[in-house]
Amino acid sequence: MSKTVKIRMYNVGFGDSFLITLPDGPLILIDAGFHSRGKGEFSGDELVEQIIKDVKSITGAEDAHIDVVICTHRHADHLFAFNSSLWDQVSVGEVWLPWVEDRKNEKAVRLWKKQASFAMNLATALSSFQLNAADRESVEFMLWNAGVELPGMAAAGGWSNAKALDCLHEGFAYRRRTKPRFLPATRTFPESFSCPDLPDVVIHVLGPPRDPELIEELDPEADGETYRALAMRAAASGEAVADMSALAAFGPEWQVREDEGGAEDLLTRNEKKWLENLATGADALLAATHVDNMINSTSLVLVIEVGKARLLFPGDAEWGTWKRILADDDARALLHNATFLKVGHHGSHNATPKTLVEEVLPEGIPAMISTQEGPGNYRNNIPLPDLVTALEEHDMRHVRSDQLPERLPRGFRKGDDGKWIELSIPC
Incomplete structure (x- = not known):
């Protein structure tokens, strides 16, 4: 009798949560998130209650044990239930x-501090x-x-992304490996x-990039003018600014003190106008995006090989x-032999390249889309109709969590x- 892998997609609405049952019993949980404005069948503790119930049912054990828990990235719709x-x-x-997410990695810590300052x-x-x-x-x-x-x-019960991350770093009743495994662990690609915990399974890590030189592309401060414009707007609003260093283009030795006379004469009229335009010209929607x-861009991209x-x-x-993945022959070879696709980012326009579906992935493989169509520009055209059409044209039988037909595909x-x-x- 042939062995099978079972992939269970929970209807969390605008979010992701998948429980994978491997042959002979090992379990993998990938994400456990939902968004307060895009809930599916679960709220609060309900998703965790369902996962615990399912784990016990699958294993037949009195206590719930999951062999590997994976959180792909720190967005609420992927980790909030933690x-x-x-x-x-x-x-x-x-x-x-x-x-x-390695709290001992200086580059990672600095990256998140900048991101938090920018967002605040x-x-x-x-x-x-x-x-x-x-x-x-x-x-x-x-x-x-x-x-x-x-x-x-603010979420009820003091829930937050930070608290969820604390659980992933330090929580659970027992952990065989006491500290998280941070991926990729090396610069080898893939x-x-x-x-x-997963015998006879090989994990291939395709993202995020590990090369420190690529961190700059993920750094919100790379767009210096928008970053400073937001800080200047925040200061003008009369509220506390998350990071006053955002306003300082130079070190203290180059800055004019408040008690130093004639400071207003140091700038020309055009320079003053440029600063005014900078402070008022930031695009809030673009900055939030x-x-x-x-x-x-920090998401884990994994190929789980089971038989x-x-x-x-x-x-x-x-x-x-994706650009980095598709440019590498070894990475493309892994994708060319994929037998299942979890459609990225709920089927948004910028998460599943056309090349991936039309030229790289095999025709006829099954796919799952964890999504929720609904009002709000943040869900505009999600899932993207052209993407859904491409899946259909390449005979990729698929289901979406928010729209279940009476008769499901094979x-x-x-x-x-x-x-x-x-x-x-x-498998």
Whole structure:
């Protein structure tokens, strides 16, 4: 009898959560997130309750144990349920995170400090922008998803992205490997490894980039003028600025002190006008999108190889990561032999390259789209109709979590009143 891999997609709405059952029993959980403005069948502790119930049912054990827990990146719609105290009832073998979540890595810590400063300056300055209701909702959505706590949007019970990350770093009832595994661990690309909790499984890591020289592309401060413009707006709003160093283009020895006379005469009229335009010319929606894209660019991109099955889980990786992957012969070879696709970023326009679907992935493989169509510019054209059409044209039978047909494609089944969909793949 042939062995199978089972992939269970939970209907979390605008978010991701997948439970993978490997032959002979090992379990992998990839993400456990949802967004307060895009919930599916679960709220608060309910997703964790469902996962624990399913784990016990699959293993037949009294206690819940997951062999590997993976969080692809730090957006709320991928990790928010890790706030739940119910994880104290679950033991794990290993936890995997992107390398940028290594709290002992100086470059990673500096990257997140800059990102947080950028996002907080935008949040502080938000009231100064003349945004219509839809654009403001989009900005607030992206900031909340990035972990910025905005007035009136604080989650119940003190839940936050930071608290969820603490669970991934230190939580759970028991951990065989006490510290997370940060991926990729080396600059080898693609990086491949195996671990004791997943016998006969090979993991191929295609993202995020590990090369320190590529960090600059993910750094919000790389767009210096927008960064400083947001800080100047925040200062003008009368609120505290997250990082006053954002306003300083030079060191203290070059700055004019407040008590130094004649400072206003140091700038020409044109230079003063340029500064005014800089402070008022920042684009809030563009800046929020920059924050969102930067975090998506840190997503883990994994190919999980189980026998003859190769499962592609790209998180929310965007074009920068895909460009690097598609340019590498070894990475393309892995994708060319994929037997399953988790469609990235809920089917958005910038997460699944046309080349990937039309030229690289095999025709006829199954796919899953964890998504939620609905109001709001942040969900505009999600999932992208052209992407769905491309899947259909290449005979990729697929399901989306928010729209279940009465008759599911071959290999898929629905369970627990539509709370999850499961796919069986030979391996």
